[in-house]
Amino acid sequence: MSDIQVLTEAEIASARHGGKILRACLTMIAALVEPGITTRFLDEKAEEFITSHQGAVPAFKGYQNYPATICASVNEECVHGIPSERVLAEGDIIALDCGVLFDGLYTDACVSVGVGTIRPNAQHLLDVTQHALDAALAIIRKHTKVGDISSTIQTVVESAGFHPVRSLTGHGLGRTLHQFPDIPNLGTPETGAELPVGALIAIEPIVSAGSDEITEGGDGWTLSIRDGSLSAHVEHTVLVHAENCEIIA
Ligand code: MF3
Ligand code: CO
Secondary structure (H helix, E strand, O other), X not given: OOOOOOOOHHHHHHXXXXXXXXXXXXXXXXXXXXXXXXXXXXXXXXXXXHHOOOOEEEOXXXXXXXXXXXXXXXXXXXXXXXXXXXXXXXXXXXXEEEEEEEOOEEEEEEEEEEOOOOOHHHHHHHHHHHHHHHHHHHHOOOOOEHHHHHHHHHHHHHHOOOEEOOOOOEEEOOOOOOEXXXXXXXXXXXXXXXXXXXXXXXXXXXXXXOOOOEEEOOOOOOEEEOOOOOEEEOXXXXXXXXXXXXEOO
């Protein structure tokens, strides 16, 4: 598909509803993060929470055979970490990525948080990654181009001496989890597709504190920074309006 899907009012209502559940889910599981818990515990809590809302379904579970409700990516893992018996330790950082499907509409979001007390460089990475996402959202409105979003993220990240992971991108979503357009975390202003009012997009800077080269884990899912540097990931699903964008999740 090479056209950007525009949501109907009914679809917007469904996305808003699913997005609220998703955001509340992430807030809830982020508050549970502490040394000594497992990533599987967070996954169970997320699944319980989502399925306790009528009509809401964990969007990742079963997606291309992905086995869980959340992706829990710890330290050098950048995306798609599968929840497990891994015990979180003081000083770790963890990205909690989750999706909700409600009434045919997908929402997708991620937060990154520290486990207990974290080192200043880890906190700086979390802050810069969040700042990159916030800066990108601030420019999104009707006619914003994909390259404007990409370059905004790149500028914030590289100004801090960090690197966006080139091969991992944000994306359009709606009636599918991933659809046109891809939204890279590096790019050139005033290039790429132009966003129409009513487009639903997931903006997700994925940032390495070191090299941007990644490697795939033996589980077929987990992607990690090859040199072992810390990685952070934050994501919002947003709806494009004429003058700004609305955070849906
Ligand atoms: N936010 C992740 C992404 O856009 C969602 C991964 S879905 C999974 O890639 F099911 F593949 F985990
Ligand atoms: Co996504």
